[in-house]
Amino acid sequence: MASQLPLSGYKILDLTVMTAGPVGTMLLGDIGADVIKVEEIEKGELSRNMGTVFAAGESSMFLSQNRNKRSIRLDLKQPAGRDAFLAMARHADVITENFRPGTVDRLGIGYEAVKAVNPRIIYASVSAFGQTGPYAHLPANDPVVQALSGVMAMTGEANGPPVRIGTPYPDFGAAALLAYSVCAALLHRERTGEGQKLELSLLSGTIFSAIPRDGETLRTGEAPPRLGSAHPTFVPYRNYRAADGHFFFLACFTEKFWSALCKAIKRPDLASDTRFATNVARCVHRAALDAELEAIFATRPVAEWLALLAEHEVPAAPIQDLHDALRKDPQVAHNGTVVTVQHPTAGAIEMLAHPVDFKGTPANYRRAAPLLGEHSAEILTEFGLDAAAIATLERSGVVHGHVPLEKDKVA
CATH class of the missing domain: 3.30.1540.10 (formyl-coa transferase, domain 3)
Structure with a gap:
């Protein structure tokens, strides 16, 4: 099955953290890409330790957005770690990152450094506001972008304050744009042999999602009002x-x-x-x-x-809550919206299916989210390092395999 998927054979080095980048690369992994999650040496990707719901020590947040990936723990701050990354990048097809702008260049693994060893690389950078500009250096996340984009201002009851959207829409909009742009860039490379740099921001994606409110605003000079669940241009x-309170x-x-x-x-x-x-x-x-x-x-x-x-x-x-939508709604069940994958320590994990029903090449759920460093040696071997070289990197602390963290032991 995996060999028949659209992105089978393409390797992605995934440096992204939190939600926008990981969900975007998960979408690519679902359709066949070999997504290699390059994680921070000590605690791994940020979302591994976030939230309040855990399964066998693994964060539900991390589990829900990192299936179909392998994990390597690599210290990119050490020269040997940078060199190991560039050695992998030489044979990769795509690199994704969403560090604060300028970080990858300071680490010596930015687009120009990678392009020097692999001119065909597709290098996708996701940021909150953009790689340059007056806000580029500022820390931000999904709700901050909701606030800045105008989306939060139009959400809420007419006489109430602005309200955050219940789901992280800017993150998921950016995830979809990441998957779309990587596929488009790979298609262009297939036709021309040219790699390229991709830059996308949560801010631009979120403002784009305001269509058609943008046209109304630009033509009238007035921002959309807050109307609760109502619509500014359709009634009712x-x-x-209803009588029963629902x-x-x-x-x-x-x-x-x-x-x-x-x-x-x-x-x-x-x-x-x-x-x-x-x-x-x-x-x-x-x-x-x-x-x-x-x-x-x-x-x-x-x-x-x-x-x-x-x-x-x-x-x-x-008006259903999310639990009812996922557990009780017959159309959601018919659509196969919830799937189960097997995790090496947490067992059977339920998660959302890929949202596109490819009739010829259906999404494939090959593996659950990886344990931290679960595939470190395996990945380095595939990229050409022998056992002695890997052992040297391990002794120097540049590479780690999976070692249960304290939270794992407690769980």
Whole structure:
């Protein structure tokens, strides 16, 4: 199976940490790339020790975003570690990193240093704000980018403060862009033989995700308002509470759906009311229409409304929490959204499947997230170092294999 995957045979040296980079390289690993996670010598990648949920000493955060990878512990601050990395880079196809801008150059493993030994390399750098510019040197993470990009300002109730999005969207947008750009660069290299440097930022990706709010903002000179679950240019398009206290989302984004809604709730008078005759009019009279609909939806439980709306083909859905979505929703189950992989110490680990259903070359879950340094000697051997050279690196502390950390022992 693995030999038939789109990226089989391509080697990626993955220096990324936290979420954006690791998820992007996991997507590439799912479709066949040999992703080699180059980790800090002492504690490994940052997310190994983060969060509050652990399985056999392994962070759930790390497990969820690092499958289909191998791990090597390498001290890049030592000259011998740098040389070992460049020796691997000579035979790699892709390098990914998301250190603070300038770090890889100071370590002697930046794009120019790698290009000197491998002109065909694809070198992808992910950052919060960009590799240069007034913010490039500042520390940041996903919520900081949400704040700066304008996304947080448009999220929250109308009379409330800005609210962080519940999922790390800037990270996942950057992860998708990383996977996309690496594939595009590899295709270009196949056609021309040319490698290249790729630079992408969470900030640019997040602002790009604001489409089509960008056009409205640039043309009107006004930022989108906070409207809770409502939409700035479609009405009705928000959460409503049913008689049993449960919420559902209703989305009438065409006149066809608005007409169907009026039939479903047996209120043809709303369809003929000049205040609500068009979407533009409904936006102007949003408060009046919402008051009517809130009173109507408060008369029956959510299940009845959803059945009625489905019968009339009006877009609507219950507001589910993530646990219900993952464990109870029949469409999520049908889509095969949760898969199980075997971890060497934690056993069976449930995690999210690759989000694209490749009909000809389906994603392959070959291995769970690696133990720290689990494959150090194996990887160096594959890149041409003999046993004596590896032993020398180990004695000097430049390379470590897997040694259980204190948290592993306790677990």
